[in-house]
Amino acid sequence: xxxxxxxxxxxxxxxxxxxxxxxxxxxxxxxxxxxxxxxxxxxxxxxxxxxxxxxxxxxxxxxxxxxxxxxxxxxxxxxxxxxxxxxxxxxxxxxxxxxxxxxxxxxxx
Amino acid sequence: xxxxxxxxxxxxxxxxxxxxxxxxxxxxxxxxxxxxxxxxxxxxxxxxxxxxxxxxxxxxxxxxxxxxxxxxxxxxxxxxxxxxxxxxxxxxxxxxxxxxxxxxxxxxxxxxxxxxxxx
Numbered sequence: 001x002x003x004x005x006x007x008x009x010x011x012x013x014x015x016x017x018x019x020x021x022x023x024x025x026x027x028x029x030x031x032x033x034x035x036x037x038x039x040x041x042x043x044x045x046x047x048x049x050x051x052x053x054x055x056x057x058x059x060x061x062x063x064x065x066x067x068x069x070x071x072x073x074x075x076x077x078x079x080x081x082x083x084x085x086x087x088x089x090x091x092x093x094x095x096x097x098x099x100x101x102x103x104x105x106x107x108x109x
Numbered sequence: 110x111x112x113x114x115x116x117x118x119x120x121x122x123x124x125x126x127x128x129x130x131x132x133x134x135x136x137x138x139x140x141x142x143x144x145x146x147x148x149x150x151x152x153x154x155x156x157x158x159x160x161x162x163x164x165x166x167x168x169x170x171x172x173x174x175x176x177x178x179x180x181x182x183x184x185x186x187x188x189x190x191x192x193x194x195x196x197x198x199x200x201x202x203x204x205x206x207x208x209x210x211x212x213x214x215x216x217x218x219x220x221x222x223x224x225x226x227x228x
Binding site: 001034036038040044045046047048051052057089091093096098099100101102103 | 144146153154155156159168171204210212213214215216217218219220221
Protein backbone atom coordinates (compact mmCIF):
# COMPACT_ATOMS: atom_id res chain seq x y z
CA UNK A 1 0.00 0.00 0.00
CA UNK A 2 1.47 3.31 -1.13
CA UNK A 3 1.96 5.93 1.56
CA UNK A 4 1.84 9.57 0.47
CA UNK A 5 3.67 12.00 2.73
CA UNK A 6 3.16 15.75 3.15
CA UNK A 7 4.57 18.26 5.62
CA UNK A 8 2.23 18.20 8.65
CA UNK A 9 2.29 21.96 9.01
CA UNK A 10 3.80 25.09 7.50
CA UNK A 11 3.62 28.76 8.39
CA UNK A 12 3.89 31.65 5.97
CA UNK A 13 3.56 35.42 6.26
CA UNK A 14 0.94 37.29 4.26
CA UNK A 15 2.36 38.18 0.86
CA UNK A 16 5.02 35.52 1.12
CA UNK A 17 5.67 32.38 -0.87
CA UNK A 18 5.46 28.81 0.35
CA UNK A 19 5.91 25.41 -1.26
CA UNK A 20 4.12 22.29 -0.08
CA UNK A 21 5.41 18.89 -1.20
CA UNK A 22 3.97 15.44 -1.73
CA UNK A 23 6.13 12.31 -1.71
CA UNK A 24 5.37 8.69 -2.53
CA UNK A 25 6.72 5.73 -0.58
CA UNK A 26 7.18 3.82 -3.84
CA UNK A 27 9.63 6.27 -5.35
CA UNK A 28 9.70 9.46 -7.37
CA UNK A 29 6.41 11.10 -8.20
CA UNK A 30 6.07 11.30 -11.97
CA UNK A 31 3.52 12.59 -14.44
CA UNK A 32 2.07 9.09 -14.45
CA UNK A 33 0.85 9.68 -10.89
CA UNK A 34 -1.32 12.62 -12.02
CA UNK A 35 -0.73 14.69 -8.87
CA UNK A 36 -3.73 16.62 -7.61
CA UNK A 37 -3.99 19.29 -4.93
CA UNK A 38 -7.04 20.18 -2.85
CA UNK A 39 -7.76 22.90 -0.31
CA UNK A 40 -10.05 22.28 2.64
CA UNK A 41 -11.22 24.78 5.22
CA UNK A 42 -12.86 23.73 8.50
CA UNK A 43 -16.39 22.43 8.04
CA UNK A 44 -16.19 22.61 4.26
CA UNK A 45 -15.80 20.12 1.46
CA UNK A 46 -12.44 19.90 -0.28
CA UNK A 47 -11.98 22.25 -3.22
CA UNK A 48 -9.93 21.10 -6.19
CA UNK A 49 -7.00 23.37 -7.06
CA UNK A 50 -4.56 21.56 -9.36
CA UNK A 51 -4.66 18.37 -11.42
CA UNK A 52 -2.12 16.43 -13.46
CA UNK A 53 0.87 18.21 -11.90
CA UNK A 54 0.15 21.79 -12.92
CA UNK A 55 -3.25 22.17 -14.55
CA UNK A 56 -5.57 24.65 -12.87
CA UNK A 57 -9.33 24.49 -12.65
CA UNK A 58 -11.28 27.49 -13.87
CA UNK A 59 -11.73 28.69 -10.28
CA UNK A 60 -8.12 28.26 -9.14
CA UNK A 61 -6.49 31.58 -8.22
CA UNK A 62 -3.40 32.45 -10.25
CA UNK A 63 -1.22 32.52 -7.13
CA UNK A 64 -1.46 28.71 -6.90
CA UNK A 65 0.86 26.64 -9.10
CA UNK A 66 1.84 22.98 -9.28
CA UNK A 67 5.05 21.29 -10.35
CA UNK A 68 7.35 18.33 -9.87
CA UNK A 69 10.30 19.13 -7.64
CA UNK A 70 13.09 16.74 -6.67
CA UNK A 71 10.98 13.61 -7.16
CA UNK A 72 7.96 15.05 -5.38
CA UNK A 73 4.83 16.86 -6.42
CA UNK A 74 4.80 20.46 -5.24
CA UNK A 75 2.20 23.17 -4.70
CA UNK A 76 3.53 26.73 -4.56
CA UNK A 77 1.52 29.67 -3.26
CA UNK A 78 2.93 33.05 -4.28
CA UNK A 79 1.65 36.21 -2.65
CA UNK A 80 -0.17 34.32 0.08
CA UNK A 81 -3.47 35.79 1.27
CA UNK A 82 -5.03 35.36 4.73
CA UNK A 83 -7.83 33.33 3.17
CA UNK A 84 -5.29 30.74 2.04
CA UNK A 85 -5.05 29.46 5.60
CA UNK A 86 -6.39 25.91 5.26
CA UNK A 87 -5.51 22.23 5.08
CA UNK A 88 -4.02 21.15 1.76
CA UNK A 89 -4.16 17.57 0.49
CA UNK A 90 -2.35 16.00 -2.41
CA UNK A 91 -3.67 12.98 -4.28
CA UNK A 92 -1.60 10.55 -6.31
CA UNK A 93 -3.02 8.08 -8.80
CA UNK A 94 -0.09 5.75 -9.41
CA UNK A 95 -0.64 2.30 -10.85
CA UNK A 96 -4.41 2.50 -10.61
CA UNK A 97 -4.72 3.34 -6.92
CA UNK A 98 -5.82 6.74 -5.64
CA UNK A 99 -4.03 7.68 -2.43
CA UNK A 100 -4.31 10.96 -0.54
CA UNK A 101 -1.53 12.44 1.50
CA UNK A 102 -2.07 13.15 5.18
CA UNK A 103 -2.49 16.87 4.57
CA UNK A 104 -0.53 20.03 5.33
CA UNK A 105 -2.01 22.59 7.69
CA UNK A 106 -0.99 25.98 6.32
CA UNK A 107 -1.03 28.86 8.77
CA UNK A 108 -0.86 32.43 7.51
CA UNK A 109 0.68 34.53 10.23
CA UNK B 110 -23.95 25.01 -12.22
CA UNK B 111 -22.62 21.64 -11.16
CA UNK B 112 -24.15 20.41 -7.92
CA UNK B 113 -23.64 17.23 -5.94
CA UNK B 114 -25.85 16.65 -2.91
CA UNK B 115 -25.28 13.68 -0.63
CA UNK B 116 -27.88 12.18 1.67
CA UNK B 117 -28.54 9.06 3.70
CA UNK B 118 -26.03 9.43 6.49
CA UNK B 119 -26.87 8.81 10.11
CA UNK B 120 -26.19 6.73 13.19
CA UNK B 121 -25.96 2.96 12.70
CA UNK B 122 -24.88 0.13 14.96
CA UNK B 123 -21.78 -1.94 14.22
CA UNK B 124 -22.64 -4.66 11.75
CA UNK B 125 -25.48 -2.62 10.33
CA UNK B 126 -26.12 -1.24 6.86
CA UNK B 127 -26.68 2.15 5.31
CA UNK B 128 -27.22 3.42 1.77
CA UNK B 129 -25.84 6.78 0.74
CA UNK B 130 -27.11 8.73 -2.23
CA UNK B 131 -25.61 11.54 -4.26
CA UNK B 132 -27.90 13.59 -6.48
CA UNK B 133 -26.12 15.23 -9.40
CA UNK B 134 -27.22 18.20 -11.48
CA UNK B 135 -25.79 20.77 -13.85
CA UNK B 136 -23.85 18.34 -16.03
CA UNK B 137 -24.34 15.20 -18.11
CA UNK B 138 -24.06 12.68 -15.29
CA UNK B 139 -23.87 9.66 -17.57
CA UNK B 140 -20.67 10.99 -19.17
CA UNK B 141 -18.54 10.95 -16.03
CA UNK B 142 -16.89 8.53 -13.68
CA UNK B 143 -17.94 9.22 -10.09
CA UNK B 144 -16.19 8.58 -6.78
CA UNK B 145 -16.85 8.38 -3.07
CA UNK B 146 -14.26 9.84 -0.72
CA UNK B 147 -14.48 9.79 3.07
CA UNK B 148 -12.97 11.70 5.96
CA UNK B 149 -12.96 10.37 9.51
CA UNK B 150 -13.43 13.01 12.23
CA UNK B 151 -10.29 15.12 12.50
CA UNK B 152 -8.48 12.97 9.93
CA UNK B 153 -7.45 13.18 6.30
CA UNK B 154 -9.19 12.18 3.10
CA UNK B 155 -9.49 8.59 1.89
CA UNK B 156 -10.72 7.52 -1.53
CA UNK B 157 -13.34 4.79 -1.11
CA UNK B 158 -14.66 3.71 -4.51
CA UNK B 159 -15.35 4.82 -8.05
CA UNK B 160 -17.56 3.73 -10.92
CA UNK B 161 -17.35 4.13 -14.67
CA UNK B 162 -19.94 5.98 -16.72
CA UNK B 163 -22.20 3.00 -17.49
CA UNK B 164 -21.33 1.15 -14.30
CA UNK B 165 -19.31 -1.52 -16.08
CA UNK B 166 -16.19 -0.93 -13.97
CA UNK B 167 -16.05 -0.42 -10.22
CA UNK B 168 -13.04 -0.12 -7.93
CA UNK B 169 -12.72 -0.07 -4.16
CA UNK B 170 -10.13 0.63 -1.48
CA UNK B 171 -9.07 -2.64 0.15
CA UNK B 172 -10.65 -1.79 3.51
CA UNK B 173 -14.19 -1.78 2.08
CA UNK B 174 -13.97 -4.56 -0.52
CA UNK B 175 -16.71 -7.11 0.02
CA UNK B 176 -18.67 -4.78 2.31
CA UNK B 177 -19.47 -1.68 0.21
CA UNK B 178 -21.08 -1.54 -3.21
CA UNK B 179 -20.99 1.50 -5.46
CA UNK B 180 -23.72 1.88 -8.05
CA UNK B 181 -25.41 4.52 -10.16
CA UNK B 182 -28.69 5.24 -11.90
CA UNK B 183 -28.00 7.47 -14.88
CA UNK B 184 -31.72 7.95 -15.53
CA UNK B 185 -32.03 9.50 -12.06
CA UNK B 186 -28.64 11.29 -12.15
CA UNK B 187 -27.78 9.54 -8.92
CA UNK B 188 -24.81 7.78 -7.36
CA UNK B 189 -25.12 5.34 -4.48
CA UNK B 190 -22.97 3.65 -1.87
CA UNK B 191 -24.43 0.61 -0.15
CA UNK B 192 -22.50 0.06 3.05
CA UNK B 193 -22.84 -3.30 4.82
CA UNK B 194 -21.17 -4.86 7.85
CA UNK B 195 -20.30 -1.41 9.10
CA UNK B 196 -17.48 -0.96 11.59
CA UNK B 197 -16.56 1.85 13.96
CA UNK B 198 -13.68 2.75 11.65
CA UNK B 199 -16.15 3.51 8.85
CA UNK B 200 -17.33 6.54 10.84
CA UNK B 201 -16.68 9.51 8.57
CA UNK B 202 -18.11 12.22 6.38
CA UNK B 203 -18.70 10.70 2.96
CA UNK B 204 -18.29 12.95 -0.07
CA UNK B 205 -19.22 12.21 -3.63
CA UNK B 206 -16.97 13.70 -6.27
CA UNK B 207 -17.00 13.97 -10.02
CA UNK B 208 -14.14 11.95 -11.46
CA UNK B 209 -13.62 13.10 -15.09
CA UNK B 210 -10.85 10.66 -15.98
CA UNK B 211 -11.43 7.52 -13.98
CA UNK B 212 -9.34 8.38 -10.96
CA UNK B 213 -6.84 10.82 -12.43
CA UNK B 214 -8.55 13.76 -10.80
CA UNK B 215 -11.66 14.99 -9.03
CA UNK B 216 -13.13 18.38 -9.80
CA UNK B 217 -16.52 18.97 -8.16
CA UNK B 218 -17.37 17.74 -4.66
CA UNK B 219 -20.56 17.53 -2.64
CA UNK B 220 -20.84 18.84 0.91
CA UNK B 221 -20.79 15.38 2.43
CA UNK B 222 -22.99 13.27 4.67
CA UNK B 223 -21.94 12.02 8.12
CA UNK B 224 -22.03 8.33 8.91
CA UNK B 225 -21.55 7.36 12.55
CA UNK B 226 -21.10 3.71 13.46
CA UNK B 227 -21.62 3.25 17.17
CA UNK B 228 -23.59 1.20 19.64
